[in-house]
Amino acid sequence: MATARARLLLRSFVFGFFTVILAVEGVARASTGPVLTVPVSRPELGLSCYAAILMEWQSGKILYHRNGFTRMHPASLTKIMTALIALERGRLEEVVQVSEEAASQPGSTMYLREGDKFTLEDLLYGLMLNSGNDAAWAIAEHIGNGDPREFFRMMNQRARQLGAINTRFSNPHGLTDPNHYTTAFDLALITRTALKHPFFKNLVATKEKDVIDARGDKTISLYNTNKLLWLYLGTDGVKTGTTEAAGQCLVASATRNGMRLLAVVLASGDRWSDAAILFDYGFSQWRTEKILDAGERVTTVPVRGGIKAAVPLVLEDDIVVCVPRFSTGLRVELxxxxxxxxxxxxxxxxxxxxxxxxxxxxxxxxxxxxEWVQTLTPLTLLAHAGALISKLLISFSLY
Incomplete structure (x- = not known):
């Protein structure tokens, strides 16, 4: 199909520091979807961690990385994917009975006992606040229809769908296993998707919660292990992780002035400080702008052989960009x-x-x-004419 060579100015927007030009560009380009850009140069931020990623949540743009694509032990950051699978494949009101194997999982716990019955919703709070390995296993058994290995398969399948190609899960909680690994970048991808779920967004911002078993005779008080919720203004999630092999790990989210940032730090000497440094850098040096809204009409294209001469085109999604704070020269081309x-x-x-x-x-x-544009035939032309006459008659009847 031939493409237009002319560059046609349609509109111009002025936003403080820059002008956005919306133009029609006829030079063909590959339609590759959202563009992943990795900073060419990295500022020295003085981080203590071995690996880190800073991502702007809405656009997915990487603002900073250090060893962001190196395979690492994730520890309990694994539970972000566990929660995502549970939310996508289960229902919050479902009642889960805790097995002996789930109740006997080593490490961090929400203090479940064999035979306990809790809703999936309450187990998710135990998973993400207390970082309960017992909750993770109970969820895996429930969603996997009694087979936790089926749940691991779901986790790995979802990771591949999200583009987390350097990730492999062999358990639902993150206890060290040589075949259980991920990267800072992959964790950012997984978390970015999870935060699109309203319940997950509220879950990881919760500081404390009391959950009651299905029988109503047992209450467990849960407290979020993510201290950044108290330490850094604007923090609204997400999850801590710690094992001897992984060291101190953290995925954190913070929002200021409408911009949400995701920080991932792995093998850190001080995860709270590292995350705060990343957030300070992001909020001071970058900004987000919504240029155009989803559903907004931006142009029309002529139709050959149609009942109408042209069809209007609208945006499938918002056009939101993350750019250096004082940059200029932002434009949109069609x-x-x-x-x-x-x-x-x-x-x-x-x-x-x-x-x-x-x-x-x-x-x-x-x-x-x-809108639909039908092929021009005698029948469609007659139907179109009839519709126009009906509209005219209705209009005249109103006067």
């Missing part, structure tokens, strides 16, 4: 065909909108046909 052939289905992908900072692509979003 990659669209010169014409499309009827019929055109509503919601069909017709082109792409890509945000750039200078020559750097930041994010790319599909452009969708806003």
């Amino acid at each position: 990659d669209i065909p010169e014409k499309v052939r009827a019929p055109v289905a509503r919601g069909a992908i017709v082109g792409r909108a890509t945000a750039y900072l200078g020559s750097e692509p930041l994010v790319s979003v599909n452009l969708l046909a806003e």
Whole structure:
């Protein structure tokens, strides 16, 4: 399909420090989806950890990394994926009976006993606040229909779907195993997805919680191990992890002025300080901007052989970018065909909108046909004419 060569100025937006130009660009580009960019240079932040990632949550842009793609032991950060699978495949009101194997898991605990019955919701609180290994195993057995290995398969399958290709899970809690590993980057990907779930977002921001078993005769008080919730303004999650092999680990989320950052620190000497340093850097040096809204009409494309001469195009998702705080030169370009052939289905992908900072692509979003355009035939022409006449008659009847 031929593409337009002309660059047509459609509109201009002024946002304080920069001007955004929305243009039609006919030069063909590969439609690769959101663009992953890794900083070319890294500032020296004085971190104590071996591996770290700082990611802007909405765009997924990496703002900083140190050994971010090196395989590491995740410890209890594993439980972020355990919670995600439970939320995607289970129901919060389901009642889970604790097995002997679940109750006897070593390490951190929410103090479950064999035969206890708790809702999946309460077990998730025990999993993410107290970091209960017993809760993790009980969840794995429940979601895996009695087979925790089936749950591990679900975890690994979901990791691959998210692009966490350097991750492998062999248990639901993170106790050390040579075949159980991940990277700081993969953990950021997993957490980014989990935080899109409203319950997970509230769960990891909870500081303390009392849960009551299904019989109503046992109450367990839970306390969040993530001290950053008290130490750093704006912190709203996520999870700690500690083993001898992994050292101090933390995935943390903080939000200020509408920008949410994810910090991952692995094998840290002081995880609270490392996370705070990453957040300070992110909030002081970067900003997010929503340029255009999902569903917003941005242009039209001529239709060949259609009942209508053109079809309007709308954005499938918001165009949100994360850029250096005082940068300028932000623009959006459209990659669209010169014409499309009827019929055109509503919601069909017709082109792409890509945000750039200078020559750097930041994010790319599909452009969708806003409405159906049928092929022009005598029958469709007659039906279209009849619809127009009906509208005119209704309009005249109102006067």
